[in-house]
Amino acid sequence: MILSRYLPWVWTGAALLAAALASAAVGAVAIPPGVVARMLLDRLPLFEIKGDWPAAFATILYEIRLPNLALTALTGMALGGSGAAFQALFRNPLADPYVIGIASGAGLGAVLAMALRWPSNLLGMAAVPAAGFIGALITVGVVYRLASVGKTTPVTTLILAGVAVSSFATAVTTLILLLSTSELHRAVTWMVGGFSLGGWEPVLASLPYLAIALGVLVLLGRPLDVLQFGDEQASQLGLDVDRLKLVVVITASLAAATAVAFSGIIAFVGLVVPHLTRLLWGPSYRRLVPLAALGGASFLLLADIVARSAMPPRELPVGVVTSVIGAPFFLYLLARAKGQLRAW
Amino acid sequence: MIELRNASLGYSDLIVLQDVSLQVEPGEVLAVVGPNGVGKSTLVRVASGALRPLSGWAGIDGRALHELPPAQRARLVSVVPQASNLPPAFRAQDVVLLGRTPYLGWLSSEGELDRRAAAEAMERTDTQYLADRRVGELSGGEQQRLLIARALAQAAPVMLLDEPTAHLDLRHQDRVLKLVRRLVAEENLAVLLALHDLNLVSRFADRVALLSDGRVRKIGSPQEVLAPEELADVYGIRIHVMPNPLDGKPLILPGE
């Protein structure tokens, strides 16, 4: 029984490690796994290994693959964790991180920045991700305000407001793109999977937001469980429901917005991974949020590997791969749970 | 002691009950009865603090319910809702453990004390054999007893029950209400019970509040309130009331 308590963590941790190592080993250039392992060990403090590999390998592993691996894992964590949080908030299996306008808001912000040609002036390469991030948060704020009825925010109005505002933001984005067709190429690139901005800057920039947002969400597992019984019962059990919802919306949006800012709009991770985690390890959000976060990292790393190796030398947009894997997988999950909703 | 004073109850666009004044003392069961839709559930909501009275006062031990922080309120008032739409995948013992929420902050986990309280609650409601089963697999009666266990784990001096026998068969109706009476005796609870079955009310309630036409029509003992003239007027059909041969309490029979 003690073992069964830690089993989910063991499996999830092992999966993540395997996915990470695979991600470091796969790419356009074939670097033998043994060399990869030695190169990684050499980088850790206290280890000093004779470097007998070509300089190109070093550049590729340290400057291309490792930062990409780190950013992909962080993005997957953000999407998995915030996906679980939104499913808890809405008590709805179809909820994902984008349901209250994060994707459309980020798209609007990013496209606006591109249309205004920001990287040439302010903020350098951080302009587009920053604009996307701010766009996402502003949109969520608007949706939340629109959906609030007095002091409470019923989840149905939240979803409706999210749908409406998202449509509006998407329409405006399309309009801006039509007026600045020169940015079309760049805009689509960003939307299907962000830019491989490369380097550690995106990783370091995302880290504080994700650490805080996911950290809080992981700790809110128990209140999220209580929330599953409905607003009224949760309130009768002593939970400050409105305050909890506000905190969850803020932190989950922060995590998702950070992910979208650097990696574009990646679908299905926030939807499928919490479901899969729930099927495997049960519905309690105390475990679900952290496990879905780690699972999201593994899932996205896997999708990234496929994106980089399916049609070489083409790099498929990772959002396309997650949809291609995610959609049939989701249908499979639906078929399994059909009629019973046992896992919910 | 939980009390409503001249309270108007309803929602932003609809007043359901007006000028409601009632109180429930520790150690007694007050049943609230009336036709469908008269506002029994609304009354329970207001008494739990989930809904604020449109006017008037609703409070416990002299303190207004809406002024209490949710956690504190939940330590004073527990609610047993109807057993419907419970998340089916939760395990029974986790559900009961959630009753300890008012004593835990957002960030803490249950301690030994909380686990013992939950275990004890399950023992007394005879639900400990359900501990590892999933809520979705339980029968209506078992789910209802589980919710009572949860409320018990809350260890609040006031317990509100909203139609706890709604979907239960004869045997379970009996069991559930006998359990409530036992808890009232053992813990000196103040219980407000919304019930539609008048015969159950007659057997298990100390006092009855009859709701009709948006008001509390009468409050008193079952003998006083469950009188044929009152009931015929409220329910619109002929009622016969006779003493129950087994315990002498009023037995209500709809008649022609």
Place this chain on the structure above:
Amino acid sequence: MKFTHRLGKEPRDHKAAVLGSSNLQDVKFVRGWKWALSCALLATLALVGSACADLGELGRAAESAPQEAQLKWIDGLGRQVSLDGPAQRIVSLAPSNTEVLFAIGAGPQLVGRDELSDYPAEAAEVTSIGNTFGELNTEAIVSLQPDLVLAADITAPEQVAALEALGLTIYLLPNPVEFEGLYANLRRAGELTGHAAEASELSTQLEARVVAVAERTGAVDRPRVFYEADGSDPTAPWTTGTGTFQTVLIDLAGGENVAAGLTGWAQFSLEQLVATDPQVIVFASGPWVPTTVESLGARAGWGKLSAVAEGRVHPIDTNWVDRPGPRLVDALEAMARFIHPELFD
């Protein structure tokens, strides 16, 4: 209260509850594993952090000996680019760059190209580095060890920055707005690759052809011309207005772009088309474009246009017109034939 007494705890106030269980040992245990997890996480982050702390040096190590680079230029983004000598290993990120390089004789120096580079035929033999639309395969580019990466306006600034961060030298050839810009690009490409003489000669030849067209169309009547860039929506075809090279082509070929009032790429409504009634219609054509002369003429409402009625609808290879390379001159000559058949051939 009997109830609370039975369970052995006192009713607590709100603040006390926030601290969790009243049993202190439970608090320690509960907090214990969470702290352990946080510490493990921090330790991992510290390890990773120290590992990447000195990674910044790696890319810069290549610049250890700052010798004076011999050749310096300013590229289309205003960046200073320097090479020690003519580039010998070039990766082209746009089909137009590939065409330019082959045209000036630098084809053999090309070691990598984007997947859309299909002209001339020899380009197919150069290693493809994949798509430039979407994620750039930086690994493939780096593995070719180029000494110069030639970018174009379609390359996003973020992609340029990413390649720069990896220590590569990038030069961005901007899209020309008139033919002078094309010659400048050719000459610059010549300097970058050590083919300055061929580039200069090619520019001279191209200029002569352009002048030959421009001279003859200078003084004649200008027919109204409509250029259709994309006809997916026949009621609102995409066209090119002022500021595009297409307008320059039409102008030099002796025509008047009916869409001159618009800027850049924009949609032209069918109504406007009927109102302006172009005398010549040129539409972009290619393997993936379903439009033909017949199908265009058969579109609802298009039959009444003078151009259609008089059979002056002509396809033009979209790659001639859209790619800012030497074939722009081919496009110009074709345009001249369409617009002034009486003057040209």
